[in-house]
Amino acid sequence: MVKYLIAGDFNPHHPLWDSQVPANNIRGDARLLADWFLNNNVHIDNNYDTPMRRGQPGQRDTTIDLIGFSTNSIYDNTFDPITVRLDLNTDSDHYPITTTVHLIQDDQSAPPEPPDLGHTFKSNKKDAWLQAFQVT
DSSP: OOOOEEEEEOOOOOTTTOTTSOTTOOOHHHHHHHHHHHHTTEEEOSOTTOOSBOOOTTSOOBOOEEEEEEHHHHHTTOBOOOEEOTTOOOSSSBOOEEOOBOOOOSOOOOOOOOOOOSOOOOGGGHHHHHHHTOOO
């Protein structure tokens, strides 16, 4: 079975990863994402209630950046636990998050398709991100 990591600034607020979100106040995109994680055996590696985004004045810090590993990758330590890098200044309201991937070439099948939450990746920022987080 394929081993994979899913990471992103997903933005949905859900009590599965943030206890300050009331269970009766879950938006559809958050429910869809949480259901997809659960149905595809994705382990959310965030430390529960650890903020990944600094709130602006008048806002609370939130856990909207999520990192998930396929459950089967946990058993053989394919990925190290994530680290929130407070020491890296990226001029962003999001904290950088790192992990180490231990590459194993034992399965070439594709991971499940993620749900379409209507968010996009800004391709003009790709080079800056790749430079900031060079593979070593």
